[in-house]
Amino acid sequence: MLPVILGRFHEREGREVEPIIRVRDLYKIFHIGENEVYALNGLSFDVYQGEFIAIVGTSGSGKSTLAYAIAGHPKYEITSGSVTLDGVELTDLTVDERARQGLFLAMQYPVEVPGVSVANFLRTAKTALDGKAPKIRTWVKDVENVLNRMNLDSSFSARSVNEGFSGGEKKRHEIAQLELLNPRAAILDETDSGLDIDALRIVSEGVNRYSAQGDRAVMLITHYTRILRYIDPTFVHVFVDGRVVDQGGRELADKLEAEGYEAYVKAAAANV
Numbered sequence: 463m464l465p466v467i468l469g470r471f472h473e474r475e476g477r478e479v480e481p482i483i484r485v486r487d488l489y490k491i492f493h494i495g496e497n498e499v500y501a502l503n504g505l506s507f508d509v510y511q512g513e514f515i516a517i518v519g520t521s522g523s524g525k526s527t528l529a530y531a532i533a534g535h536p537k538y539e540i541t542s543g544s545v546t547l548d549g550v551e552l553t554d555l556t557v558d559e560r561a562r563q564g565l566f567l568a569m570q571y572p573v574e575v576p577g578v579s580v581a582n583f584l585r586t587a588k589t590a591l592d593g594k595a596p597k598i599r600t601w602v603k604d605v606e607n608v609l610n611r612m613n614l615d616s617s618f619s620a621r622s623v624n625e626g627f628s629g630g631e632k633k634r635h636e637i638a639q640l641e642l643l644n645p646r647a648a649i650l651d652e653t654d655s656g657l658d659i660d661a662l663r664i665v666s667e668g669v670n671r672y673s674a675q676g677d678r679a680v681m682l683i684t685h686y687t688r689i690l691r692y693i694d695p696t697f698v699h700v701f702v703d704g705r706v707v708d709q710g711g712r713e714l715a716d717k718l719e720a721e722g723y724e725a726y727v728k729a730a731a732a733n734v
Contacts, residue, residue, distance in 0.1 A: 502540075507706065532545050611667075
């Protein structure tokens with residue numbers, strides 16, 4: 463089993479650069495009857511600014527648990543370990559406080575919010591992040607432009623959040639939020655699931671625009687590697703049983719596309 467390389471030394475202008483996201487010795491243990499299930503098993507890794515990390519693996523490997531644990535979902539409260547964002551310990555913060563710190567989670571199954579329009583939802587979120595409300599005139603135009611880039615009609619801004627949206631529309635709306643809110647770090651949980659080829663391309667283009675700023679951090683969590691045809695990851699990490707068991711670059715994604723995860727799952731089972 464291969465550990466993630468820890469504490470990669472990055473230098474800019476002759477000084478060490480701290481990671482945007484730092485995870486150390488992260489455990490999430492579920493108690494099922496008398497048994498303990500290690501959903502996250504001593505996980506450690508860094509994501510530096512400008513990096514795009516892809517976390518791939520089979521269903522049940524712990525990928526989404528990692529996303530929800532970092533974001534602060536109450537059902538996925540971290541058992542032990544540390545997660546920092548720009549040096550701030552996230553495990554001490556509520557979900558809202560983590561978002562205001564600059565953490566964004568695009569969910570695998572975006573929820574509907576009846577009675578709250580997309581425009582009001584986005585403006586409220588932007589106000590909370592920036593500490594001041596955006597100017598109405600420019601904000602309306604910004605929202606319209608982003609929706610158009612995501613192939614969503616401008617009428618979506620007046621609709622209730624995700625209510626009546628198709629699966630693809632919900633995923634494109636998530637990436638529209640990402641572009642408008644422009645957080646410090648983004649976790650994308652199976653953003654590619656259920657998308658046809660056209661929607662996958664549009665979503666990927668939105669993610670690439672966000673990442674291209676060069677001073678953000680992205681963690682993409684996925685079961686399938688097809689989205690990596692459109693997005694070039696800095697690193698690919700293979701998850702099995704709450705641990706990273708292999709890592710590499712695009713060549714690893716290509717290998718997984720051809721061979722799948724069977725060898726990794728068998729190797730993990732043999733080590734139990």
